[in-house]
Amino acid sequence: MYLTMIAAALANSSVRTLSQQEELPLLRDHLLRLDRNSRRDRFHGFMDDSFIERYAEKCADDGTVIIAFFENGVVRGAAELHPPDQSPDSLPEIAFSVEASVRRRGVGSILFRKLITEARAKGYKSLRITTGAQNEAMRALASKFGAQLVFRHGESTGTIDLTKQDDTELATTWVESSLNAARTVAKFNRAYWQMLLRMYGWGRAA
Numbered sequence: 413m414y415l416t417m418i419a420a421a422l423a424n425s426s427v428r429t430l431s432q433q434e435e436l437p438l439l440r441d442h443l444l445r446l447d448r449n450s451r452r453d454r455f456h457g458f459m460d461d462s463f464i465e466r467y468a469e470k471c472a473d474d475g476t477v478i479i480a481f482f483e484n485g486v487v488r489g490a491a492e493l494h495p496p497d498q499s500p501d502s503l504p505e506i507a508f509s510v511e512a513s514v515r516r517r518g519v520g521s522i523l524f525r526k527l528i529t530e531a532r533a534k535g536y537k538s539l540r541i542t543t544g545a546q547n548e549a550m551r552a553l554a555s556k557f558g559a560q561l562v563f564r565h566g567e568s569t570g571t572i573d574l575t576k577q578d579d580t581e582l583a584t585t586w587v588e589s590s591l592n593a594a595r596t597v598a599k600f601n602r603a604y605w606q607m608l609l610r611m612y613g614w615g616r617a618a
């Protein structure tokens with residue numbers, strides 16, 4: 413019964429990578445729809461609209477890959493794959509946002525799998541994720557994909573080793589199967605954090 417309800421809820425849904433032209437409007441509008449608490453969790457305290465607008469512009473411009481979850485044609489969830497900077501110890505940084513109306517239906521997990529597939533295709537060997545220490549949802553999601561999160565400076569930071577990921581974990585899940593069936597029937601990453609700080613006028617110029 414529970415699975416049927418989720419499958420029905422995902423019936424008009426799809427997941428795909430946004431084109432560069434789509435990134436600015438679709439990512440921006442999705443992020444602007446996040447409520448106050450979600451913005452705090454997603455942006456580590458940066459919450460105003462103008463910040464989000466500049467953030468989406470930056471993503472559309474710097475090679476960030478956005479994988480989007482659509483429901484009835486509207487982006488309700490996004491996974492971000494930020495490219496590493498030029499320094500030798502820099503890692504691609506990842507981030508997730510799912511609007512409250514579609515949470516706890518496996519959307520974050522679907523986006524995570526697609527993101528890992530995309531990251532592997534780009535040849536990345538590991539990924540970095542950073543989230544607030546109190547963010548249980550993101551910690552649960554990251555742990556599910558093998559991130560060993562370490563508490564530091566009020567945040568949890570983890571690395572995901574793509575060379576050790578179990579392929580069975582990345583196989584199509586029951587949620588994705590349900591989605592398809594229902595559709596048929598019906599270190600802190602330096603580059604990423606400097607970008608955030610610069611956008612807020614706190615960092616040194618690049």
Ligand SMILES: CC(C)(COP(=O)(O)OP(=O)(O)OC[C@H]1O[C@@H](n2cnc3c(N)ncnc32)[C@H](O)[C@@H]1OP(=O)(O)O)[C@@H](O)C(=O)NCCC(=O)NCCS
Pocket residue numbers: 449450451453454455506507508509510511514515516517518519520521522542543547548549550552553556
């Ligand atoms: C974190 C977030 C992306 C999770 O999205 P979601 O679509 O609800 O995730 P899923 O439904 O795929 O759940 C993934 C796992 O986390 C667990 N989980 C989800 N929300 C949880 C919560 N509030 N508390 C504890 N565990 C939670 C689920 O039980 C699931 O584990 P399971 O598959 O073993 O049952 C979403 O809550 C969100 O966008 N939060 C606000 C923005 C944010 O915090 N972003 C992170 C900064 S990078």
